Amino acid sequence: MARVLITTDYLRPGDEADQYLTARGHTTVHTPLAGVRDIRRLAAAYADAEAALVGHEPLSAEVLSRAPRLRAVVRAGVGYDSVDTDAAARLGITVSNLPGINANAVAEYTLGLLLAAARRLVQSATGVAAGGWPRQEGRELRGSTLGLLGYGAAARAVVPLAQAFGMRVVCTTGVPRAERADPTVSFVELSELLPSADYLSVHTALTIRTRGLLDAAAFGRMKPTAVLINTARGAVVDERALAEAVRTGQIAGAALDVVGEEPLPADSPLRNVENISVYSHLAGQTAEAREASGREGAAELVASLAGRPRFAVNTAHSHGSSPEGQEG
Template sequence: MNTVFQPQCGVILVTGTDLAPQALALLSEFNIVYAGAKPEEEQLVALCRQHQPIAIIVRYGRLTDRVMAACSNLRVIAKHGAGLDTIALDAAARRGIAVKAAVGANAAAVAEHAWALILACAKNVTQLDQRMRAGHWDKATHKSLEMNGRTLGLVGLGAIGARVAAIGAAMGMNVIAHDPYAQSAPDGVTLLPLADVIAGCDVLSLHCPLTPDNANMLNAATLATMRPGAIVVNTARGGLIDEAALADALQSGALRAAGLDSFQEEPMRAGHPFAGIANAILSPHVGGVSADAYISMGVAAANNILNVLAA
C-alpha cells in the first residue's frame, strides 16, 4: 500500500518504500508518496496520473518515457545514488525535466565494498571459511595474493574511483586508471588508455557509468589481454561485463577471481553460471548500502530537488 504524508506544496514520488528521516525533514512541506520496493512501469504511470508529482526520487525500478509522459507538473528527477542508467535521460531532456544525481553521497560505502571484494578475492576469504566449516585446515596449501607492489587498474576516477585509488596507494600498489572525463589524476595515479589499464593491472576495479559506448567493455577479447591470475571487481553496473566471457575466464583459471556487486539482470536469475563458480564472489548490488550512505543519499536527493525548484 502506498504511504502518503500530509500534503503542503505538491507531491514528491519516491520509487521505494522509505527515505531517511533527515531527508523527510528537508521535504516536510511536500506530500510524499511511496511507490513500493519493486515498482513496475504500469504502477508508476498510474501513480503519476493520480498524484501528478512535481518531483520524483528514484530508488528502485526504471523511470521511462511513459512514466514521464504521465506527469504534467514534473520538474525534477533526483536519483537516490550516483548512477543514472535507470532513467530515460533523453526523454527527460526532451521534456525539460532536470535530472540530478547524488554525486559522491555513497562514495565511501562503495569504495569500501570494492576493497572488501578485492581482498576477499586476493585472500580467498569465502573459500577458506567454507573449507573450515567443512572440517579442513588448509594452512599447508593456501597461498594468498599480496597487494603490495602490484598494480591496481581503475576504470573511472570519480568520487568512488579516487577513494579506491587512495587506498591502493596506501597499500603500496602502483595505480593506473582510465577516465575519459578526467582532466588530471590524483598524485600517484597514472592515466592511461583503457586497453593499457586492462592489460597492465593485477586488480581491475570498475567505477564508471554504463553508456552505449562502454557496454561489455570486458569481453572475451579484452579479458584475454589481462595478466594471468588477475582479479576483476565490479561495483558499478553489470552491463560493463560480458558475463559469459567472464565466467569462461574464471572457470579456465585465466583469472584468479572476480568480486561482483552488479549484474546484467537484477536480481540475478536462478541458475546463473556465476552461482556455481567458486572463484566468483557475489553480493546483491549493496556496495552503496550503508546506514551512513542511506542518510547522505536521501539528503542529497532532497537538496537537489529543493535547489531545482528554487531556481
C-alpha cells in the same frame, strides 16, 4: 506545494529527508520499489507525483509518459542510467543525480572486495560452513597493481586506500587531462592497463561506449592471475564472457557487487562458477552514505522544483516551476 514520491527503499516517513520536504510544505508519499519492477506498478506509483526521489527503478520513456504531473526526478545516488533522461527532457522533467555522495563508502567496499578476493575469504567461510577447514594460501596486496577503469569520485577515493596497502595504481579514463591531478597515479590507455593489472576495478558510468566494454577480447588480454572487481554497473561487463574466462582460467576470478539484471536471475551464467562472488549491490549502502543521500536528495529536489537544480543531468525542454515550488 508538490506531491513528492519517495521510492528509495531505505528512506522512511519521518526521517531527515522526509522532515526537510514536509517542513517546506511538500506532501511526501513513500512507496519503496525494490526487486522486480513491472511497468504497470511503476506507472501507478508515479501517476500523481510532481517530483520523485528515486532508487534504481527503470524510468523508461513509457513510464515517464504516464506521469503527466512529474517535473523533477532526483536519483538518490550517483548512477542515473536507469532513467531515460532524453525522454524526461522532452516531457519537461528535470533529472538530477548526487555526484560523489557515496564515494567513501564505495572506496572502502572496493578495498573490502580486494582483500576478500586476495585472501579467499568467501571460499574459506563457505568451506567452514560446509563442514570443512580450507587452508589455501592467499596473496598480499602489497606490490600488486590496481587498475582503475574510470576516475570519478569513488575511484579517486580508492587511490589513497590502495596505496596505503602498498599497491601501484594505474588508471584509464575519459576524464580530461587537466583533471588528472594525482602524480602518484599512472594514466594509461585501456590496451596498456589490461595486461598490467593484477586487480581491475570498475568505476565508470554505463554509457553506449562502456556497455559490454569488458568482453572476451578484454579478458584475453588480462593476466591469468588477475581479478575483476565491479562496484559500478553490471552491464559494463559481458557476463557470459566473464564466466567463461574464469571457468577456463583466462583470469583468476571476479567479485561483483553489480550485475546486468538485479536481483541475479536463477539462470545467470555467473552462478556456480568457482571464484566468482556476486554481492547484492551494497557498495554505497552505509548508514552515513544513506543519510547523506537522503538529505542531499531532498535538497536537490526542492531546488529542482524551484527551477534551480544544482546537479541536473539533462535539460527539461519545457520545464517550469510553480509559485509554490519557488517557496521551497
